[in-house]
Amino acid sequence: MIKFDRVTKRYADGTVAVDDLSLEVPTGEITVFVGPSGCGKTTSLRMINRMIDATEGQILLDGVDVKTIDPPTLRRGIGYVIQQAGLFPHRKIVDNVATVPYLLGWDRKKARDRAMELLERVGLDLKMADRYPFQLSGGQQQRVGVARALAADPPVLLMDEPFSAVDPIVRTSLQEELLRLQAELNKTIVFVTHDIDEAIKLGDRVAVLRVGGRLAQLADPPTLLARPADDFVREFLGRDRGIRRLSFVSDEGLRLRADLTVSVSADVSTVRGADESWLAVVDGENRPLGWASVKDLPETGTLADVRLAPYGTFVRGRDSLRGALDAALLSPSGSAIAVDEEGRAEGVATREALDEALGKVAGGVGA
Amino acid sequence: MHEEPLVRWDWIGRNWPSIQVLLEDHVVMALVPIVIGLLVALPLGLAGVRWRWLYQPTVGVMNVIYSLPSLAVFIVLIPVTGLATRTTVMVPLTFYAMAVLIPAVVDGLTSVPDHVRQSAVAMGFTPLRRLLQVELPIAVPVVLAGLRVAAVSSISLVSVGALVGRGGLGYLFIDGWQRQFYTPIIVGIVLVVVLAAIADLLLVLAQRLLTPWSRARGAA
Numbered sequence: 404m405i406k407f408d409r410v411t412k413r414y415a416d417g418t419v420a421v422d423d424l425s426l427e428v429p430t431g432e433i434t435v436f437v438g439p440s441g442c443g444k445t446t447s448l449r450m451i452n453r454m455i456d457a458t459e460g461q462i463l464l465d466g467v468d469v470k471t472i473d474p475p476t477l478r479r480g481i482g483y484v485i486q487q488a489g490l491f492p493h494r495k496i497v498d499n500v501a502t503v504p505y506l507l508g509w510d511r512k513k514a515r516d517r518a519m520e521l522l523e524r525v526g527l528d529l530k531m532a533d534r535y536p537f538q539l540s541g542g543q544q545q546r547v548g549v550a551r552a553l554a555a556d557p558p559v560l561l562m563d564e565p566f567s568a569v570d571p572i573v574r575t576s577l578q579e580e581l582l583r584l585q586a587e588l589n590k591t592i593v594f595v596t597h598d599i600d601e602a603i604k605l606g607d608r609v610a611v612l613r614v615g616g617r618l619a620q621l622a623d624p625p626t627l628l629a630r631p632a633d634d635f636v637r638e639f640l641g642r643d644r645g646i647r648r649l650s651f652v653s654d655e656g657l658r659l660r661a662d663l664t665v666s667v668s669a670d671v672s673t674v675r676g677a678d679e680s681w682l683a684v685v686d687g688e689n690r691p692l693g694w695a696s697v698k699d700l701p702e703t704g705t706l707a708d709v710r711l712a713p714y715g716t717f718v719r720g721r722d723s724l725r726g727a728l729d730a731a732l733l734s735p736s737g738s739a740i741a742v743d744e745e746g747r748a749e750g751v752a753t754r755e756a757l758d759e760a761l762g763k764v765a766g767g768v769g770a
Numbered sequence: 771m772h773e774e775p776l777v778r779w780d781w782i783g784r785n786w787p788s789i790q791v792l793l794e795d796h797v798v799m800a801l802v803p804i805v806i807g808l809l810v811a812l813p814l815g816l817a818g819v820r821w822r823w824l825y826q827p828t829v830g831v832m833n834v835i836y837s838l839p840s841l842a843v844f845i846v847l848i849p850v851t852g853l854a855t856r857t858t859v860m861v862p863l864t865f866y867a868m869a870v871l872i873p874a875v876v877d878g879l880t881s882v883p884d885h886v887r888q889s890a891v892a893m894g895f896t897p898l899r900r901l902l903q904v905e906l907p908i909a910v911p912v913v914l915a916g917l918r919v920a921a922v923s924s925i926s927l928v929s930v931g932a933l934v935g936r937g938g939l940g941y942l943f944i945d946g947w948q949r950q951f952y953t954p955i956i957v958g959i960v961l962v963v964v965l966a967a968i969a970d971l972l973l974v975l976a977q978r979l980l981t982p983w984s985r986a987r988g989a990a
Contacts, residue, residue: 454891479894489889493907493983502893535983551893561892 404430405451405559405591410460412446412616420446421616423460430558431589435606437596439639443616444595448561451593452481464559479503482552482560482590487568488544490536496522496547497532503555514554521550526580542573549581553588562594566601578604599640603628603647611636625651649725649764654717657727657760659741659750667692667707671700679753681736684711689747691716691740716740719749724760727752778953785954789942793961795856796938800925800965803860807867807920808913814868815875816901825876832869838862840927844934854935863927867920874916878909911984914977921969926962939965 405428412421421443428434436444449455450462453474462469469477490499497518498505504514522529525546536544545565552560566574578601585592596602602609603624611619611627613635620632628648631637637644664683665674674682677697684692684706693711701708715730719741722730730739731752739757741749782789818825843862851857882905890904929940937944942958945951977984 452892454888475894475896477894478892483889483892485885485889485892487883487885489883489885489892491886491890491904491908492883493904493910493981506894506899537983548889 404428404463404465405593406461406463407447408461408463410447410450410457410462412443412450412455413458419616421450421457424616424618425460426610426618426621428591428593429608430591432607433585433592433594433605435594435596435602435609436612437599437602437606437609437639438612438619439614440597441614442612444597444612445563446616447612448563448593448595451559451561452478452483454478475506479506479555480557480559482555482557484545484548484552484560484562484565486564488536488541488548488565490544490547490551492536495533495535496527496539499536499547500550500554502551503557507555517554518550521553522547524553525550525584540573541569542577545569545573545577546580549577549584553584553590558591560590560592562592564595564597567596567598574601581605600647603650611639646725646728649728649761650723652724652760652764654719654722654724654727654741654752654760656763657719657724657741657752658756659719659752660756661750663738663751663753664689664691664740664748665695665706667705669706671702671704671706671709674706675700679736679738681712681734681738683714683736683738683740683748683751684709685748691742691746691748694734694736696735712736714740716742716746716748717752718742718744720744724764728757728761731757776952777956781953782957789957789961792939792941793965795936796925796928796940796962797965799856799859799863799928799931799936799938800921800969802856803863803867804917804921804924806860806864807871808917810864811868811871811875815872815879818872818876819879829873832865832872835865836869840866840930841933844931848934856936858934859928859931859936863924866927867924870920870923871913871916874913875909877916878912879905881912882908911977911981914973914980918970918973921973922966925966925969929958929962 407424407426410421410424411419413419424443424447436447438444446455450457451464451469453469456470491502497515500518500521501514504517505511509517519529519532522532527543527546527550531539531543531547536547539547548565566577569577582605594605606624608621608623609627610621613619620627620636622630625648627636628640628644628651631640631644663677663679664685667684667686675697680697681694682697684695686692691714693714695706695709695711712735715733717726717730717739721744727739727741731737731754734740738751738753741752743749814828818828840862844858847858847861851861886904886908887900890900895904928938929943931937932940932944939958939961942954946953946955946958
């Protein structure tokens with residue numbers, strides 16, 4: 404656990420970067436520091452590994468004041484990922500990753516073996532190992548940066564806007580990669596970003612800081628979205644707060660109607676009397692094929708003869724209520740097809756069912 | 771009466787042993803200042819990066835020295851270091867080399883990107899290790915570029931020493947001019963140019979070997 408105890412950073416010219424910050428970063432969780440520029444988020448991060456020293460207060464790492472630890476020793480025990488990766492241009496990728504093991508005096512073979520293992524772990528082709536940083540794309544460099552931070556298996560990882568210099572598609576894949584890695588590794592991660600969406604996506608807990616280095620709110624993402632502490636946090640969270648909060652609401656409670664899915668081999672006469680105007684048509688393996696409009700059914704034949712409209716699905720149990728709602732909005736019927744992890748239809752979430760689930764959530768969305 | 775040929779090969783043949791001696795003298799007087807200049811420029815350049823206020827005065831002094839005509843400096847030095855000695859020639863050349871190399875070292879070190887330096891700090895490098903393993907290696911391409919300039923100018927400047935009795939291949943220019951005999955002058959020019967080309971080539975090769983990571987290589 405990392406504990407900030409009344410930490411203040413004041414520069415010689417009187418500027419206060421961090422003002423009386425007290426918070427705890429729980430072990431094995433991702434805590435995101437987020438806020439506009441000048442809110443002291445990076446300063447706070449760098450005080451943990453003493454790249455910046457606090458003026459007042461204490462930062463405790465598992466109960467030990469970091470100021471009592473010699474900085475190079477402290478830093479070798481804490482992984483660090485910087486924006487633009489900060490790779491050493493004159494060293495091969497494998498040696499970049501092995502940086503901290505080398506500093507710790509591991510023998511070369513062991514350090515390189517460990518580096519190769521990590522390159523694989525962050526999803527890099529091992530052919531990259533003998534290349535130099537300039538031969539890699541920005542996204543690949545950032546993966547190397549993450550591998551390097553993990554090389555000596557530190558319990559704590561500091562990440563300073565690591566994904567903000569890459570394009571949105573690469574950023575999304577790096578974020579997902581980080582969550583996947585974290586599920587395996589359970590590191591104590593402090594992640595700094597100015598992007599609230601990134602904070603909400605990655606954080607187990609999010610600390611919103613305001614300009615002048617004061618903590619505005621520390622909460623898990625659903626709470627943050629539901630109950631922002633004040634106008635500053637509300638404004639910083641931006642629009643669509645209610646919709647975004649649905650990402651954290653499970654779709655488990657959604658009532659499904661199995662009777663609205665029909666096999667493609669069914670005769671049109673058997674479904675003509677349905678009480679809904681659209682039916683989800685599935686193949687022999689129960690995979691969705693599309694929507695059939697009941698009023699446009701032909702006189703005879705099976706559903707295979709019917710022109711089907713494109714459909715929206717959500718993966719039950721994995722997607723959130725937001726996913727279900729999104730799928731419904733993409734369907735001509737206004738309903739969403741629920742599928743299991745294998746893509747087999749479990750039933751249809753109708754507008755009534757979605758309405759009912761949203762109704763339960765709505766009470767929780769304050770202010 | 772027949773026309774005197776531009777190059778008298780028989781003269782070259784007869785005088786080759788003494789040309790060789792001049793050549794050797796030239797190489798020593800050109801290279802020693804480069805090596806000493808580099809050894810002095812490294813700590814001074816480091817100091818100039820560490821204490822920025824030092825840098826401008828240092829460069830200022832070096833530029834003034836660089837602007838002094840070499841012949842004048844040779845003459846001033848004669849009472850101290852002797853007429854026709856290697857030292858008289860090498861002292862000013864060392865200062866010229868420093869004038870080129872100090873800014874090269876400073877530029878090289880400041881070419882290290884800030885995020886690279888910061889990540890070295892964050893990984894737990896001590897300041898000395900950071901300098902030796904990160905900052906200096908990254909400064910190498912810029913320092914080598916300075917070294918190429920210094921080497922070529924040093925090789926060419928040695929010749930001026932001939933006016934104070936010690937100029938390596940420069941002696942051939944004086945000799946040829948006094949006798950209105952072109953062969954030694956041409957031999958001198960060719961050898962100086964070849965020396966400079968060889969030195970430059972070796973430094974380019976050194977750069978390729980030392981900095982396979984350098985992006986500039988692909989562009990050059």
